[in-house]
Amino acid sequence: MRNVRRLIYVATVALCLVGVLAGPASAQQLIDAGGENGGGGAAFVAMAVMVFAIATALFFMDRIRRRRTGD
Numbered sequence: 001m002r003n004v005r006r007l008i009y010v011a012t013v014a015l016c017l018v019g020v021l022a023g024p025a026s027a028q029q030l031i032d033a034g035g036e037n038g039g040g041g042a043a044f045v046a047m048a049v050m051v052f053a054i055a056t057a058l059f060f061m062d063r064i065r066r067r068r069t070g071d
Contacts, residue, residue: 033043 031043031046033040
């Protein structure tokens with residue numbers, strides 16, 4: 001009985017967490033690139049930050065993989 005309560009609690013917390021974290025992903029247009037007053041510039045900066053973050057993550061994942069395999 002105690003494990004069932006713990007399982008229900010964990011499932012409820014996980015469901016709430018997914019609901020909170022998935023909210024921004026459902027937005028269609030976070031930055032309006034077509035607007036005036038520098039909207040395109042903000043979109044470009046956001047894209048550049050995203051590309052840099054992805055490249056950095058790939059670099060560190062490859063580095064960790066090489067360190068573990070001994071290449």
